[in-house]
Amino acid sequence: MTVATAPAVRDANLAVLDREGLDALVAALVADGRTVVGPTVRDGAVVLAELSSAQELPYGWGVELDAGRYRLAPREDGAAFAHSAGPQSWKNWLHPAHERLWSADRRPDGTVDYTVEAEEPPSYAFLGVRPCDLRAIAVQDRVLTGGLHEDSRYGARRRRALLIAVECTEPGATCFCVSAGGGPQAGPGYDLALTEVVDDAGHRFLVRVGSEEGARLVERIPHRAADPVTEDTARESVEAARDRMGRALPTGDLRELLAASSDADRWNDVAARCLTCGNCTMVCPTCFCTTTEEVTDLTGDHTERWQRWDSCFDLDFSLLHGGPVRASASSRYRQWLTHKLSTWYDQFGSSGCVGCGRCIVWCPVGIDLTEEVAALDAEHRAREEAEHRAREEADRP
Structure with a gap:
């Protein structure tokens, strides 16, 4: 042409x-x-x-x-x-x-x-x-x-x-x-x-x-x-x-927030809704986890190794000889969110989230990453305030 x-x-x-x-x-x-x-x-x-x-x-x-x-x-x-x-x-x-x-x-x-x-x-x-x-x-x-x-x-x-x-x-x-x-x-x-x-x-x-x-x-x-x-x-x-973004992450250091929230009650709240289907990892443009599997024909004379996407929401993703490390839905959601927004920095020097919103749209039960982080932030602040008040009470004569 x-x-x-x-x-x-x-x-x-x-x-x-x-x-x-x-x-x-x-x-x-x-x-x-x-x-x-x-x-x-x-x-x-x-x-x-x-x-x-x-x-x-x-x-x-x-x-x-x-x-x-x-x-x-x-x-x-x-x-x-x-x-x-x-x-x-x-x-x-x-x-x-x-x-x-x-x-x-x-x-x-x-x-x-x-x-x-x-x-x-x-x-x-x-x-x-x-x-x-x-x-x-x-x-x-x-x-x-x-x-x-x-x-x-x-x-x-x-x-x-x-x-x-x-x-x-x-x-x-x-x-x-x-x-x-x-x-x-x-x-x-x-x-x-x-x-x-x-x-x-x-x-x-x-x-x-x-x-x-x-x-x-x-x-x-x-x-x-x-x-x-x-x-x-x-x-x-x-x-x-x-100025017309539909969502926003909380301000502040999300690395510190997630590191300090490993035992937050919010993980149980989101686990009650999460289907652990892995849709969020499939649509995420940065998730990269894979596994390999071997397949053979009926004669056993031909075999192939295939690489396919895997998800940290899969129960077998963390399977060791004694069973899966993350057996609960709350632990698997915590792993995904903490890695994406916090420990990704330790591995690759940046966040693993680019703010595209796909994980929100394509979650079948409508779990919103920004809402979950905001809830963790609110819980962390409330806990810090309670601890501060307790220390003040203890210091009073």
Whole structure:
């Protein structure tokens, strides 16, 4: 496909695309042999799927979110990215839920042929990466490619992936990225960052270039120089989104709070509601735990090892020779929340939560992480006040 090239952009790191330009961007990525993954409407939700054209984007659709609730909502402005994070994240492609690691076949003479899976990873282009998910990818990079034990399969996929972020102008009712240390603006790590603008001047996308490959892409597609109106409108829309988060974590040091709350009564309260289904870990963009399993055919001459996602809510996750370490629902929920917001720092130098709100939306009983942390904070403060009063009483003559 031949795409007309526009005149050079005034600022090499800033440009404007209209819908035709967005169409051309996706067409250029497909022509390059990339597997383009982005949002589309399917089965009553905005999901991530392979796209062959920008026409498959969810133009005119937003979402209504609450704890345990997700609904599509039509929009009159025809925006393509005016929706919050759906049930999937990009880890579904970078860190698949199920993949074969190796296989082995026994020959008639008793020798064994051992084959390691070494397929060339796809060359992905992720279109519509939210700032929270951009941070989540950076977190998984630290977990899975940092340190001594790199996941080589993840690393191969990640190195070949091109990231096109989309800044948030319509945060959902369960979003809390600002209080989780992020924001609706795209941070580092993208190749291109888009900010969608729909107003009287038309439907367009302000583009920031974040890499040389991103710059080359922009030069191949129809675009124009960024004008002050589009720049100001895009910036103001993103800034306004910061003040419209639907949820917030408590202020203060959550690491200390969780460390001091191991025996809090609130764990029993949440355990009475939690189904330990693991939905929160499955939709979380940073959860990375896996297990391996071997399968054989009926003859026993062929076997395969598969890696699949695991969850700390699974009773067998902490199974040792004497039984599971965390047999109760309260201990498993405590493990998940404490690791996510506290001990993750000890391992990887950051929080494991990016504030996307997926765990709230896709919990079947509507457990709200921000509500649980606020309750733990209130209980901790009440306990400290009671202890302070008791010390004062003891010190009185």
